[in-house]
Amino acid sequence: QVSLSHECTRAIMKLMYCPHCRGMSSVKPCNNYCLNVVKGCLANQADLNTEWKYLMDSLAVVADRINGPYNVDTVIGTIHMRITEAISNLQENKDSLTAKVFQGCGNPKISTKGSGSEDKKRRGKVTLEAKSSAQALEMLVLDAKGNLTVLKTYWITLPSSLCSKKVMASSAADDKCWNGMTKGSYLPEVMGDGLANQINNPEVEVDITKPDMTIRQQIMQLKIMTNRLGNANIGNDVDFQDASDDMSGSGSGDSCPDDVCGKRLSKSPSTRQPETHAIPKQSGHGISGASSRSLPSAFLLLSVAFIAAQHWCQ
DSSP: OOOOOHHHHHHHHHHHTHHHHTTOTTOOBOHHHHHHHHHHHTHHHHTTHHHHHHHHHHHHHHHHHHTSTTOHHHHHHTHHHHHHHHHHHHHHTHHHHHHHHHHHHOOOOOOOOSOHHHHHHHHHHHHHHHHHHHHHHHHHHHHHHHHHHHHTTHHHHHHHHHIIIIIOOOOTTOSSEEOSSSEEOOOSOOOOSSGGGGTTOSSSOOOTTSOOHHHHHHHHHHHHHHHHHHHHHTTOOOOOOOGGGGGTTOOOGGGSOHHHHHHHHHTSGGGOOOSSSOOOOSTTSSOOHHHHHHHHHHHHHHHHHHHHHHHHHO
């Protein structure tokens, strides 16, 4: 899907089809020869590598947080357990709460439903469901982290992947491969990754002074996405709108130096501090365990008591 330059198209034709014209259809291209052709054709894409790795690292950190003790699944998926705990607390303190409600509302008609044994069975069932949900999430996170590790070097391993799977190049030590001229060894060295390293590419003429503007914009989008994930990970409010919206009217990425863009990003909504609902932290990392466990039960206990009081006072 990459648009190829005239020089790149010519180099690929020479790599894959010229052996057939020379009567050597069974001779595979030399591996290093193939690498130089593909690295020259995908020089701009290889420049995505640095910011791509930063994004993969940020996603891995998010995955670690999801799989930790304060993950979203544990908080939301076990809320039914918190409600059960709140009801149990209400039942344990029903005498004092009932006295306060009767004092303010008078004596209502109370209907009793369920039994203690049924409540225990229900609590046991939701506990098993919560454990099953947590295990399923853990497997998903582990699978995602494995994929992130593989994808981390995607752009710089793409040439070797294409040469081995699409072009079917010979081994690097083969001296009976197609070297662009005849059957024999390929002598030139393999070029480095990225646009700047293609200045002396012997197979593809690459103008290193004219970077692909689309790729430069994608590099800036990767920076913005990594910045947002970093802020979300430390608890800042983040507006996860489409990264392409940030690029509208901004021109190419090359016209915005890192020091300037860094200042602009620091003033964006993605870096603002939360105005409400501040989360207490423990030594700068995460939430205090004891307080986070006690808050849901206490809040729900008060909520249930308030609803019961409203119902009995009517």
